[in-house]
Amino acid sequence: MTSKLRARAAVVGIGTTETWNNPGQSSLDQLAIAVQRAAQDAGIAMHDIDGLFTSTLSHLMPALSVAEYLGLRPKVMDGTNIGGSSFIGHLSHAVMALEAGLCDVACVCYGSNQLSAGGKLATLSEPPHWEVPYGPRFPISGYALIAQRHMWDFATSREHMAEVVVASRAWAKLNPLAFEQGDLTVDDVLASRMVSDPLSKADCCLVTDGGGAIILTRADRAKDMPHPPVYVLGAAAAATHRFISSMPDMTTTGAVQSSKAAYDMAGLGPDQIDLLQLYDAFSINVILFLEDLGFCAKGEGGPFASGGRIAPGGALPVNTNGGGLSCCHPGMYGVFALIEAVTQVRGQAGARQVGKFETALVHGTGGQMSSHATAILGGASTV
Amino acid sequence: MDTSPITPELTYRNALKEGRFMLQVCSGTGRAVFYPRVTSPWTGNPLTTWSQMSGQGQVYSTTTVRRRADKGGDYNVAIIELAEGARMMSRVENVTPDKVEIGMDVVAKIITSPDGEPIIVFVPKAGVAT
Numbered sequence: 064m065t066s067k068l069r070a071r072a073a074v075v076g077i078g079t080t081e082t083w084n085n086p087g088q089s090s091l092d093q094l095a096i097a098v099q100r101a102a103q104d105a106g107i108a109m110h111d112i113d114g115l116f117t118s119t120l121s122h123l124m125p126a127l128s129v130a131e132y133l134g135l136r137p138k139v140m141d142g143t144n145i146g147g148s149s150f151i152g153h154l155s156h157a158v159m160a161l162e163a164g165l166c167d168v169a170c171v172c173y174g175s176n177q178l179s180a181g182g183k184l185a186t187l188s189e190p191p192h193w194e195v196p197y198g199p200r201f202p203i204s205g206y207a208l209i210a211q212r213h214m215w216d217f218a219t220s221r222e223h224m225a226e227v228v229v230a231s232r233a234w235a236k237l238n239p240l241a242f243e244q245g246d247l248t249v250d251d252v253l254a255s256r257m258v259s260d261p262l263s264k265a266d267c268c269l270v271t272d273g274g275g276a277i278i279l280t281r282a283d284r285a286k287d288m289p290h291p292p293v294y295v296l297g298a299a300a301a302a303t304h305r306f307i308s309s310m311p312d313m314t315t316t317g318a319v320q321s322s323k324a325a326y327d328m329a330g331l332g333p334d335q336i337d338l339l340q341l342y343d344a345f346s347i348n349v350i351l352f353l354e355d356l357g358f359c360a361k362g363e364g365g366p367f368a369s370g371g372r373i374a375p376g377g378a379l380p381v382n383t384n385g386g387g388l389s390c391c392h393p394g395m396y397g398v399f400a401l402i403e404a405v406t407q408v409r410g411q412a413g414a415r416q417v418g419k420f421e422t423a424l425v426h427g428t429g430g431q432m433s434s435h436a437t438a439i440l441g442g443a444s445t446v
Numbered sequence: 447m448d449t450s451p452i453t454p455e456l457t458y459r460n461a462l463k464e465g466r467f468m469l470q471v472c473s474g475t476g477r478a479v480f481y482p483r484v485t486s487p488w489t490g491n492p493l494t495t496w497s498q499m500s501g502q503g504q505v506y507s508t509t510t511v512r513r514r515a516d517k518g519g520d521y522n523v524a525i526i527e528l529a530e531g532a533r534m535m536s537r538v539e540n541v542t543p544d545k546v547e548i549g550m551d552v553v554a555k556i557i558t559s560p561d562g563e564p565i566i567v568f569v570p571k572a573g574v575a576t
Contacts, residue, residue, distance in 0.1 A: 193481045194535045196565045199523045200511055207509040208525055215507075215548045258522075260510040308480075308525055308535035309487075313507055 066328040070446040072158040073285035073292035076105025076278030077402045081244040083271035083391045086179040090121050091132045093274035094174025100275040106289045114139040114166030116153035120394045141165040142315040143347035146429015150398035151436035155298035161281050174274035175393035191306040200259055205307030205431030207259035210347040212313040221261055223365030224346035225252035228265055228388050230374035235385025237415035242271050243389040266346040275398035292407045294446050295437035297329030317435035318355035325437035333357040337420040338407055340400035342427035343386040352426050383415050397427040408442045454482035462564040464491055467499040467554055477531030501554035502529040509542040524545050526568055540569040
């Protein structure tokens with residue numbers, strides 16, 4: 064059963080900083096560069112934006128800080144922070160606001176100076192006082208505990224996780240804007256410095272600067288914009304916990320719930336998805352998401368992701384920009400996954416455009432596999 | 447009718463200070479709840495019953511957090527599932543981190559953390575005299 068929100072709004076503009084080490088630029092500077100480029104891409108004036116959807120790691124009231132900086136007077140604003148998936152989570156809110164006529168031009172945006180500000184994960188997050196006495200590293204130890212349990216239950220191996228990283232690097236090498244371009248083998252990943260077993264440094268996403276933004280309008284208006292509209296066919300979010308010790312099932316994520324809702328809204332299933340953009344904060348994420356989004360059975364994500372299946376030339380393109388592991392990761396990645404999906408559906412991905420994609424699924428997580436947001440985007444033939 | 451204020455975390459910490467590992471038990475599921483709170487995360491109903499834990503548990507997952515030797519060396523962080531059904535973060539002591547395994551039977555122990563608060567850690571059951 065498809066939802067009445069299916070394809071009622073479309074992404075009509077995208078923009079990023081295009082560089083990922085930007086000393087001297089604040090988080091909001093980088094966000095503004097991305098919004099400016101997205102507005103230009105959509106052929107609108109930045110001040111046409113009247114719906115603002117944003118979150119950062121450095122602002123307690125992000126919608127206010129961003130509106131002030133950009134000089135916007137939004138009619139609708141949403142600063143919901145569910146971690147790195149926030150921007151994918153904002154999508155359904157933006158579609159609802161547009162469809163209801165509460166705003167006409169919605170912008171989902173993000174910026175961070177995480178790398179140039181010192182390389183530490185900036186955060187306003189409250190310390191989890193039930194966990195702090197035991198010294199887990201946030202967020203990596205949470206993902207390490209998930210990976211360890213997945214390895215125990217399903218014989219997933221470090222080699223399987225390394226295959227995910229190697230595939231991301233192969234994609235990055237086709238993307239001139241990707242931050243990491245160096246050669247990488249499974250052996251390199253296995254030899255990388257261990258941080259929190261079984262995750263090594265190479266299993267972790269990058270730490271970069273950067274900004275990203277997308278512009279959405281109602282579908283009727285989207286047809287008149289400079290680029291072909293990329294429709295929001297489905298979008299939904301889910302939450303299972305905040306900190307890792309409260310995760311109900313450490314090998315099955317909230318992606319099951321969020322993707323089911325997004326598939327139902329879109330009237331599509333995994334078989335009808337051409338391309339995946341998955342938030343790869345850690346290598347294990349991709350394996351879990353391939354299972355929980357319905358691309359393989361529970362426990363088979365490791366072997367499924369191996370042997371080049373998700374790499375360039377493989378049967379299932381995943382993270383074609385290089386993902387958070389090899390392209391960019393300015394603290395919160397969700398908006399960049401959306402931007403790459405739009406780029407591919409438009410057919411503008413250059414050397415990494417391996418076909419004509421009509422449907423893309425974007426999935427993000429936030430916190431420690433805590434929140435989940437799934438979006439299904441489609442080109443003209445899907446509406 | 448009990449009109450005393452509901453103070454889940456205070457009740458938990460006061461019991462620990464007296465050497466007792468007490469948790470609330472969800473009447474709907476029969477499972478102990480960690481961390482202490484007003485309502486059951488599984489049923490939404492008020493949590494009204496406190497029960498002393500047996501201290502028996504199993505390692506549900508485990509990681510070795512790598513740390514430079516001059517900063518104290520590697521250490522264990524684990525998720526422990528108690529026999530009463532609750533899961534909590536803790537660590538397994540009396541064994542090197544690389545020997546902590548999923549499924550290992552462990553027993554709770556109350557210690558004082560460096561900041562002076564009583565906390566729960568676990569030791570392998572195999573090494574505990576019964």
